[in-house]
Amino acid sequence: NNLPISIVFLPAKDIATYVGEGDVDLGITGEDCVAESDVSVKVLMALGIGKCNLSVQAPKDSGLNAASLAGKRIVTSFPVITQKYFAELEKPGNPTHIKCISGSVEAACGLGLADGIVDLVETGTTMRAAGLEEVSVVMKSQAVLIMNPHSKHPELCEVIRRRLAGYLTAQRWVMVSYNVHRDHLKKAESITPGKRSPSVQPLEDKNWVAVAALVPKSEAASIMDELENV
Structure with missing residues (x-):
């Protein structure tokens, strides 16, 4: 209450873009969202919450792995990360066909839209219910505090970072x-x-x-x- 700040609520996937390319000084979002936005931000601290894996998943007992899925149909809501990941596994002339959908990614294999998916896994309950299994971890993710590298208020950003760090210490x-x-x-x-x-x-x-x-x-x-x- 005693700091000259305004708080704006935005979709998690948009926050890194607003921080990296807009006038927003600080943001809290997932590491997966930062990587997907492909913008330059400064990660000030990991918050230790929202921990999960962004993973390649395939139908259970299909025998498929990340390498064998390269060049096949992949559905995800993280097309940038997925493209970079499979680009390292693809054979020349056989690109991976990546389709982006915003929700119900886990249903894509069962409904014939994909051979595999790239999606977030926290407990694995939704993944197993859809008949899928994790075959590779693309990246680990958790909530992070990010800063605009061109912020005009670096001193205020540091005050907020210290206060947040103090709060987390008191909680843990x-x-x-x-x-x-x-x-x-x-x-x-x-x-x-x-x-x-x-x-x-x-x-x-x-x-x-x-x-x-x-x-x-x-x-x-x-x-x-x-x-x-x-």
Whole structure:
């Protein structure tokens, strides 16, 4: 609320283009969308959410792989990435026939439109329901913060990046504090090394110290169990 910014909601696939070629300074979109847009943007940080694979998929038990699909019919909503990928596998004079559709890509093989597809896979549930299997990973993707390389507000962009990084740290890490005998400090520090280093403070009893360290939130319970045994 205290920053001079305007927030605009755009389709994920359009964001990289607006950031790279328009007047938008920052954007959040998937790495797959950045690659598909084929524009120049600066990736400031990975956000660790929306993780998935952009994969080549073929009918289950068909025996097809990425190399054998080169030169055949491929349906995708990522034609730029797909063209570049199969160009390296094609034999001279036998180009891959790539058709772009915007949705229901997984139905293309079953409905006779394609021999294989290139589509996003997160859990694989939709892929398996369509009778497909992953035969090759074209690229791994997750949400990223991107910046216009020609932004007129680089200082403000850095402030936003730092705030977002701080928020993500707060979501993923938790502070643990405990007292430990100096004889066991090294072992305790190996269990809680922190993001950079644990904070160690002396106590009134010179044989004991207070330790504070950031630990991954998902591992906090098991780490505390380990500390109990120190």
